[in-house]
Amino acid sequence: MQLITGISELVTNATSASTSAVHGTDEANASTHPTTEVGQLNVITDAAIIIDGERVAWSGPAAEADATLAHLGAGSAGTTASANVETTDLGGKAVIPGFVDSHNHLIFAGDRSAEFAARMAGEKYSAGGIATTVAATRAATDEELEANLVHLLDQATRQGTTTFEIKTGYGLTLDDEIRALNIINRHTEESTLIAAHVVPPEFKENPEAYVDLVIDEIIPAAAGQAKWIDVFCEKGAFDEDQTRRIVEAGKAAGMKPRLHANQLTDGGALKLGAELGCISVDHATFASDEDLAALAAAGTIVTLLPGVEFSTRQPYPDARRYLAAGVTLAIASDCNPGSCFTNSLPFCIALAVRDMHFTVDQAVWAATAGGALALQRTDVGHLGAGARADLVVLDAPSYRHLSYRPGVHLVERVVAGGEFVADNRPRL
């Protein structure tokens, strides 16, 4: 067992019952019941956390830690340094749940920094740039694609992300999409098939034939290998009718639906997402009141991607309007080589607060518990009893520093599944 003390602020995202409901709690049981109140960033000051294996056994006020350890049978009051308890004293630092990044495109090759520079110099972003990455990705070896993925995952881990969703979408042939899935499945259980990312160049004259290929060949081959089905529903990518057919085929093959919706235009993709039972609709840069009402009624999570608006110089959606409509919001990075090449959720949180008008609490919740809801995960995004022990130690006394000190590397140490997996402290 591990005891972490000296926590100035512990963001649990958990109900008080779930932080203390250790005794007699079956682990599997605890992790299948949501313990998060939607939108509620619960914070315990002067806190401690007890980790048993890869799970949180207890989190709560530091003053109760010794008694809780005794109760758990790991020692008695005053003997917390006994052989079976490893104690880490943080000396007054904030701890938050590991970030849950529910939207990533990390299987690719090539570099599009010149396209970014041109965009910043005044060129407009369009969905077509994806084709550049498709050519480079198809030409890359499996080893090159996986090495790039591992490098990006390592970067993101060191910035506090402990759960990753990863999409295909730069192969766009049967073989290339399946090989992307195989690589993804070696690194996360949150794998998404987005063969309908863009119509590949060889189908430019006949996009319907590509839709048929996705439905008749790629989706059946990906059944059992992809948890999620996703479509880029947008002008220049796939229209609503094509999106509907692809999503329905994915659902029939056992995949859960999510969508890229209303990134560039205010079409009908958001309403379609609500109608199709999407767990999350992502981007939602443009949303009408009617769209928001439909999403709130359907219980669809809206995942905002502030790094995309930043990197494409688009207008930022106003989170206050979405929240007022009763929509639950998540924040993710959308790390990809074209429209947004950041994998830093602290940066995304800072943007969300400054430019999307999230409160600090709302933004931290949306990047942790919100991301977990967008992936239908109850074991991550919070630090109540039974949660996976995924947590971030900040080099700061408060979680508020995440947006108060933008651009400063505040992620000091990262724990995933009970193990310290990153340590950014300076070496002397």
Ligand SMILES: [Zn+2]
């Ligand atoms: Zn995306």
